[in-house]
Amino acid sequence: KQEVTQIPAALSVPEGENLVLNCSFTDSAIYNLQWFRQDPGKGLTSLLLIQSSQREQTSGRLNASLDKSSGRSTLYIAASQPGDSATYLCAVRLSVNSGGYQKVTFGIGTKLQVIP
Amino acid sequence: DTEVTQTPKHLVMGMTNKKSLKCEQHMGHRAMYWYKQKAKKPPELMFVYSYEKLSINESVPSRFSPECPNSSLLNLHLHALQPEDSALYLCASSQVSGQGNQPQHFGDGTRLSIL
Numbered sequence: 001k002q003e004v005t006q007i008p009a010a011l012s013v014p015e016g017e018n019l020v021l022n023c024s025f026t027d028s029a030i031y032n033l034q035w036f037r038q039d040p041g042k043g044l045t046s047l048l049l050i051q052s053s054q055r056e057q058t059s060g061r062l063n064a065s066l067d068k069s070s071g072r073s074t075l076y077i078a079a080s081q082p083g084d085s086a087t088y089l090c091a092v093r094l095s096v097n098s099g100g101y102q103k104v105t106f107g108i109g110t111k112l113q114v115i116p
Numbered sequence: 117d118t119e120v121t122q123t124p125k126h127l128v129m130g131m132t133n134k135k136s137l138k139c140e141q142h143m144g145h146r147a148m149y150w151y152k153q154k155a156k157k158p159p160e161l162m163f164v165y166s167y168e169k170l171s172i173n174e175s176v177p178s179r180f181s182p183e184c185p186n187s188s189l190l191n192l193h194l195h196a197l198q199p200e201d202s203a204l205y206l207c208a209s210s211q212v213s214g215q216g217n218q219p220q221h222f223g224d225g226t227r228l229s230i231l
Contacts, residue, residue: 043222101147101166102210106158
């Protein structure tokens, strides 16, 4: 059974700092890995999706890397802003299914607070 | 603003009530999902519909009954719920793709409280 762990559980940084969030998974036979952001009481917003054949993906100040063999992914946030405060979750898709839908396992998330 | 719309945003119901949660998307996605999320926990998959057919039921109790009347709508019918069913219920949709490169899009959820 795939298990997804995120460290740290919570992180508080001053505005402008660069930071790294970590995600690890036990079964390296993943199909893709996705990073999400969740604001309190809201749904999830997809940030980046990395296919198993890719090493990294970038979007603006965000960069996500994937090392399948070691079962790890990192989300790098550059020049953090107070608006980045949210919970960040990673989700791993283990296999392709004939239905073509995404069946994923989520980590518990890292709660980030960026202090002005 | 999200492209997946869920109604109602909040719902309080008694254990004997019958109610429904609704989810709508107009992105042409043919896979739709229901998740349950308890406080400070990750979302847990409940159901997956692919091309309007139920593809996954994660051993969800029968007091939760999903329905996909067309490619844009997904309902979750609730009956005789228990207090432990109180949670945030999230709907998501995605393209159906054998390449697995299509992200899921989530609604803002329905906050359900069972009295």
